[in-house]
Amino acid sequence: MAERPANGKRSAREYELRLYVAGQSSRTIAAISNLKRLCEEHLAGRYSVEVIDLLEKPQLAKGEQILALPTLVRKLPSPIRRIIGDLSNTDRVLVGLDLKRPA
């Protein structure tokens, strides 16, 4: 289950994001919609997102050091950042993505 904005290639993007979730829970759905909204508002055209369901690919959890779910991993730009939760707190997501200085 991968989701990507239709307007670009993943490798060319400045922001490479992965959202790890576990099944189609309400929290998963909330996280996905929060992320979409946020990216469109702040990173339009500069990002790619891959959504990974660990119930389908549990072996990926170890390598990515996933603990809490949902977890949004900023693969690029480096360094790697991890943002956990349903991404409902937009300010904190932006801080996590280095798009905003901590308050």
Add this chain to the structure above:
Amino acid sequence: MKSAPAKGLAKAPTGIAGLDEITGGGLPKGRPTLVCGTAGSGKTILALEFLIRGASQYGEPGVFMAFEETAEDLDANVRSLGFDLQQLVAKRQLSIDHISVQRSEIEETGEYNLDGLFIRLAQAIEEVKAKRVVLDTIETLFSGLSNVAILRAELRRLFGWLKERRLTAVITGERGDGQLTRQGLEEYVSDCVILLDQRVSDQIATRRMRIVKYRGSSHGTNEYPFLIDEEGISVLPITSLALDYPVSNQLLSTGIPALDAALGGKGVYRGSSVLLSGPAGTGKTSIALQFARAACQRGERCLLIALEESEAQIVRNARSIGLDLEPFLRSGLLHVQAARPTSQGLEMHLVSIHKAVRQLRPKLVIMDPVSNLAPDRMRETNAMLVRLFDFLKMEGITGVYTNLTEPDGSLEQTQVGVSSLIDTWILLRQVEVNGERNRTLFVLKSRGMNHSNQVREYRLTDEGIVLLEPYLAGNDVLTGSARLAQEARDREGEVTRLEELSRQQGVAAARRKALEAQIEALKAEMAGLTSEEARIASAEHRRQKRLVEDEQAMAQSRRAAKNGARRGENDG
């Protein structure tokens, strides 16, 4: 999940020396156990050894979830303990997952749960078909994630999840102020709680273990010292003093025939404990080594725990009394474990003794001297010795212990604490008389045998230990030169008596000769008298005859002068 029935609670053996004994068989099977303790108290090692032994000895693969150390760190740490994690991982008996929790990397933005952890755990368990799980140290989560309410709910869910899957789990936790763990994990894990502790006294660190709780199972409530060395953890169990030792009727030679005789004929019982106590220089070690030789000659393994001398020194000194230990050392029948008690804590020392006994499985254990274990901690020493003696008795191992006593102190009063566990107590003394010290030996007690009550003198000769025949003079046992002098005096007395006898014989003979001579003289005198009598008699006879002749002659002449004769008579 309902708690397991109190009786017949299934247990998962840890394989850790001593731990299975104090827990009555291991950790609760299919349930979580909390292992808590201060930093460096050995939590991780215990947890790892539980997994490693589970996988390699009990066919129960395991998963190690490391929250603090990486798999590489763990591997390096236990490699020094002689465990090869890589190999177990390669054989798919062990799965290690390092969970990195870096607060600086994590931004919390709303609701979350720890499904990622559950998924990883499930994945690892599936990978090796794990029966055992370790979470080390799960409290690290609290430093990485800030939502305590979520964490607590998730931990509760996690422990329930582990129980549902019937996993035998070990969860480690750091000791907190006023509670067992910083985050109160004991609240969630209530089946079994083990507390580890490391204390330093007299610059010596001692690790201790205590079973705080074990639901549905009896367990020792004491603190058990334990050791971490190149082979992992060894716990010194305080075995129950239930007095249900297996007893043996087999008698073993002490290696000194005369001592065997003094003990009632054939020595001491197998599995009994023998105490040799005496002041310095009484030959305690030498006598103990005779026991060792006798054991080795029977082909039995012997462990000599030398607390005072090095192996080389013992071998050299043994040679001076005609005892060559080299062949026994070479053949492996004799094993010397030499260590200064001060280099290790008292408990650690006894743990290492336990370990050596378990590994070597000797038939005889000699400790020389027990009094050197902790001279200034007599009470504790006694308590520990009671445990050790008890352990050896349970194993049916004969124990020979030497004990240094004060030369002027009452021998019977020292070591009161251990005397009840001693079956045969031999007192060695030095008797000072006539400016010399001589060694004497006395069997103070020997349970179940008709032992001699005599004080015996003995000598350490280059041909071994020689007990001299008891030599009594009046009420005293004579030793050394006094003994020699008395022997000499007695020899002299004999000579005198013989001389006197022969003198008396001479006197009697002479007297007899004198009497014989007297008899001869008397006989001669008698003979003389007889001949005199005869002479007198014949002279009388001649006189009578002459008288008769004279009268006849006179008669003839009177016929001629009859009247004249009558007148002559009147005048007369």
